[in-house]
Amino acid sequence: MALRKPPLREVHAERGAKFTEFGGWDMPVEFDGIRAEHEAVRSSAGLFDVSHMGEIKVSGPDATELTNRLTSNDVAALDPGDAQYAVITSDDGQIIDDTVVYLLPDGETYLFVPNAGNDDRMHERWTDHRDEWGLDAVVENATDEYAMFALQGPDALAVAAETTAASVADLARFTAASTEVAGVDCLVARSGYTGEDGVELLLSESDARRVWTALADVTDDGATVQPCGLGARDTLRIEAGFLLSGQDFDIESDPRTPFEAGIDFAVDLDTSFVGRDALAADDPEERLVGIQLTERGVPRHSYDIVSTENHVIGEVTSGTMSPTLDAPIGMGYLPTEYADPGTNVRVVVRGGQKSARVQQLPFYER
Amino acid sequence: MSFEIRDDCRYRESHEWAHPNGVVRVGLTDFAQDELGDVVFVELPQEGDALSRGEEFGVIESIKAVSDLYAPVSGEVVAVNERLFDEPELVNESPFEDGWMLEIEPTDADLDALLSPGEYRDQTE
Numbered sequence: 001m002a003l004r005k006p007p008l009r010e011v012h013a014e015r016g017a018k019f020t021e022f023g024g025w026d027m028p029v030e031f032d033g034i035r036a037e038h039e040a041v042r043s044s045a046g047l048f049d050v051s052h053m054g055e056i057k058v059s060g061p062d063a064t065e066l067t068n069r070l071t072s073n074d075v076a077a078l079d080p081g082d083a084q085y086a087v088i089t090s091d092d093g094q095i096i097d098d099t100v101v102y103l104l105p106d107g108e109t110y111l112f113v114p115n116a117g118n119d120d121r122m123h124e125r126w127t128d129h130r131d132e133w134g135l136d137a138v139v140e141n142a143t144d145e146y147a148m149f150a151l152q153g154p155d156a157l158a159v160a161a162e163t164t165a166a167s168v169a170d171l172a173r174f175t176a177a178s179t180e181v182a183g184v185d186c187l188v189a190r191s192g193y194t195g196e197d198g199v200e201l202l203l204s205e206s207d208a209r210r211v212w213t214a215l216a217d218v219t220d221d222g223a224t225v226q227p228c229g230l231g232a233r234d235t236l237r238i239e240a241g242f243l244l245s246g247q248d249f250d251i252e253s254d255p256r257t258p259f260e261a262g263i264d265f266a267v268d269l270d271t272s273f274v275g276r277d278a279l280a281a282d283d284p285e286e287r288l289v290g291i292q293l294t295e296r297g298v299p300r301h302s303y304d305i306v307s308t309e310n311h312v313i314g315e316v317t318s319g320t321m322s323p324t325l326d327a328p329i330g331m332g333y334l335p336t337e338y339a340d341p342g343t344n345v346r347v348v349v350r351g352g353q354k355s356a357r358v359q360q361l362p363f364y365e366r
Numbered sequence: 367m368s369f370e371i372r373d374d375c376r377y378r379e380s381h382e383w384a385h386p387n388g389v390v391r392v393g394l395t396d397f398a399q400d401e402l403g404d405v406v407f408v409e410l411p412q413e414g415d416a417l418s419r420g421e422e423f424g425v426i427e428s429i430k431a432v433s434d435l436y437a438p439v440s441g442e443v444v445a446v447n448e449r450l451f452d453e454p455e456l457v458n459e460s461p462f463e464d465g466w467m468l469e470i471e472p473t474d475a476d477l478d479a480l481l482s483p484g485e486y487r488d489q490t491e
Binding site for chain 1: 403406407427430451
């Protein structure tokens with residue numbers, strides 16, 4: 001199957017980006033090196049093209065009920081412009097996807113952002129349940145109409161302020177406003193996936209070049225904003241302890257509940273949603289933990305985690321060499337008796353066991 | 367992008383270079399280090415280990431990938447670049463000089479079986 005392309009695929013190629021397949025998309029993985037991009041986001045500002053993320057719009061009289069019954073949090077509590085992190089769960093409470101739901105500033109339309117490659121499946125899930133429940137709502141998969149960028153880092157708001165009509169510094173965390181960036185209508189949200197302050201922009205794909213160029217050109221103390229690829233996005237989010245769909249949970253190969261994954265804050269059991277009853281009875285026997293190797297080596301997805309008694313007790317779900325900590329870090333699910341920070345474990349790297357310790361997530365917090 | 371390919375080396379398709387100078391010095395090419403990106407870990411054999419041509423002698427890891435390393439010639443490992451254990455980034459910064467990996471006392475110094483600089487260049491273009 002042909003890979004889907006972000007609107008600026010060729011602009012990034014001209015800039016010298018390397019590409020990788022991710023979620024069925026041909027995305028930039030690095031522009032100038034993962035470490036340099038990672039450090040730019042931690043110390044100044046980086047700009048990511050995340051147009052592989054999906055956009056599903058839900059409107060109509062029953063949009064609130066439909067979305068509330070399919071997401072774990074309470075979208076009825078959203079004011080216009082608010083954003084909310086939630087998971088979409090199966091009947092038995094396992095995470096199918098995680099998402100951010102926006103109530104757009106018009107107060108009438110929900111827009112939620114499924115992970116790359118999950119947009120068709122989520123669109124179908126919403127329309128199937130709408131029909132099954134006899135609800136009146138319009139569900140539109142708008143993924144191909146949108147570009148999405150993330151401007152992240154301690155200088156991100158200052159950079160955004162130079163190109164944005166409304167004041168972004170006044171935006172509270174996890175709220176969004178409709179405004180112009182470089183003269184283009186955008187939804188600007190104070191959110192991100194890096195552990196840094198910053199904004200995420202949703203805009204028409206036809207305006208993508210104008211906004212990207214304006215942001216990438218803005219200088220802060222003479223420095224150009226660093227374009228960043230998915231490689232740095234991954235190392236940044238692992239340090240910040242954020243989950244990656246398909247890696248830290250996967251409804252087919254490694255189903256997990258939100259309580260196992262440590263995202264209890266995304267679940268409101270006072271709402272009635274698919275999976276709610278299973279979660280109300282859930283008493284997780286495993287939990288997502290951080291793991292730091294105390295020997296040289298790099299923990300990677302699917303490597304075994306073993307106890308000091310040499311029993312396999314889990315697997316690494318995500319791992320990397322942390323550029324900020326200069327240490328090998330990872331995440332994985334362990335039985336609760338091994339989940340306390342400081343517990344000694346081992347990670348099997350190519351047949352050899354490396355000493356490691358359970359760590360509290362996140363590894364990095366600004 | 368153009369990458370450095372040294373005329374005084376021979377090459378494996380798997381991107382190791384071999385520089386004959388009494389012993390055979392071995393490293394990873396400029397092209398390969400760029401493909402891997404930021405190198406964070408290198409695992410190498412010990413002095414005295416015997417290697418056969420084409421045998422896996424170590425592992426190199428960047429932030430995004432893991433790759434095996436293969437011996438371009440047969441022989442005994444007579445030197446290992448231990449600097450790479452603490453400074454694996456030398457493979458990125460100086461693939462033909464400070465980033466060298468091994469020296470092998472060859473038992474079979476037939477470097478003609480390896481790619482010439484021109485042949486390796488063709489492979490990378």
